[in-house]
Amino acid sequence: MHNLDTSIKECINMVKKISSIDIAKLNRNMIYKNIYFSSENITVNKLVKRLKLSRPTVENNIKALIEDGLIENGKHIESTGGRKPKTLEIVANHKYAMACLISYKYISVGIVNLAGELIDELDIDWIFKNSKEYFDDINATIKKMIKKWNIKRENLLGISIVIPGPIDSSLDEVIYSPPLANEYIDIKYLKSVIDLPVSVINDVNAIGIGKHFFDEDDDYNAVYLNLARGIGGFIWSGGHKYIGDNGIAGEFGHMKIVPKGKKCHCSRHGCLEAYISTSCISDELNMTLEEFFEKLDKNSKKITEKWFEYLDYLAIGITNIYCVFNCKVLIGGEITAHLQEYKKVLDDKVRSYLSFDKDKTIYEISNYDKKDIIFGSCVYYINKYIDTI
Numbered sequence: 001m002h003n004l005d006t007s008i009k010e011c012i013n014m015v016k017k018i019s020s021i022d023i024a025k026l027n028r029n030m031i032y033k034n035i036y037f038s039s040e041n042i043t044v045n046k047l048v049k050r051l052k053l054s055r056p057t058v059e060n061n062i063k064a065l066i067e068d069g070l071i072e073n074g075k076h077i078e079s080t081g082g083r084k085p086k087t088l089e090i091v092a093n094h095k096y097a098m099a100c101l102i103s104y105k106y107i108s109v110g111i112v113n114l115a116g117e118l119i120d121e122l123d124i125d126w127i128f129k130n131s132k133e134y135f136d137d138i139n140a141t142i143k144k145m146i147k148k149w150n151i152k153r154e155n156l157l158g159i160s161i162v163i164p165g166p167i168d169s170s171l172d173e174v175i176y177s178p179p180l181a182n183e184y185i186d187i188k189y190l191k192s193v194i195d196l197p198v199s200v201i202n203d204v205n206a207i208g209i210g211k212h213f214f215d216e217d218d219d220y221n222a223v224y225l226n227l228a229r230g231i232g233g234f235i236w237s238g239g240h241k242y243i244g245d246n247g248i249a250g251e252f253g254h255m256k257i258v259p260k261g262k263k264c265h266c267s268r269h270g271c272l273e274a275y276i277s278t279s280c281i282s283d284e285l286n287m288t289l290e291e292f293f294e295k296l297d298k299n300s301k302k303i304t305e306k307w308f309e310y311l312d313y314l315a316i317g318i319t320n321i322y323c324v325f326n327c328k329v330l331i332g333g334e335i336t337a338h339l340q341e342y343k344k345v346l347d348d349k350v351r352s353y354l355s356f357d358k359d360k361t362i363y364e365i366s367n368y369d370k371k372d373i374i375f376g377s378c379v380y381y382i383n384k385y386i387d388t389i
């Protein structure tokens, strides 16, 4: 009996010990996250009130977080009396994350700090090649950027490789990205040459994730439709990203809209992407997007017809998506600046296709750009790191 009693006591003591360590960890993490995500100035007083913790607990944690280089004292703010309280701020350059966007015609490499600020971005015009040489060149560019900013390896959380097109979560060694190539791309080789943790993310998912990261009130529904060479989508449902069974929900580009229609990048026929990809108004006409819009500005009859046809299919895409999700469709991508000028035309077309809710604003033209993709793809590492503090 004595032995049993002793072991029960030991057990209870162990559980108590573990719990107090967990609570201490939780408090530290909660304090850091409150400083990180707060949109207003944070002081010790505010943390005590907000988190309902004792002043010594908050002060000891703040001291430890400052010693670990994670937070610092910021500016003084006005007080109602007595000593002016100091604000607390996170050390933005404590850690970094990187992103490499691989597009058919260019790559973009960027570095973001822990606060999500873009430190550097480099764009290079390279046509995609599914080859070791191409991936070696990407790796060399990443290394060059790390060297330029003199960032220590231990301060780099990882790099996200951003790919247009569906990324099946069950495939981690090969990916299929129709806007890049009509064959499987061996991502295992690229992962093996980069001396950093590597993750792969879809471009539109990155935009969506980035957009909601600092959002305090994100309990709403929205669907993103990204217009580029590949047509991507992202579904935000009541505070969560909806991914479907294989993680490819939102691949609106491959909805069939014309039976036996135009050939798509996915090698099937009649997909929405075959009609609203930016290739339709550039590559297929042997011109760049800039040339297309220059000609449109000069009222070229052929180009104007093509643009109105493009807007017509875009309106069909928006209407179909709205019918399924019954929430706002946010349009983004390389041509949104030009879309803004033709919003009235697009509005009329959308209304003509809608069977209900004709009086509602069912879509919006967003102004997100490449920087948002870089930030959103780095959020994966930033969020993971913040959870460990």
Ligand SMILES: [Zn+2]
Binding pocket: 253, 254, 264, 265, 266, 267, 268, 271, 273
């Ligand atoms: Zn397709």
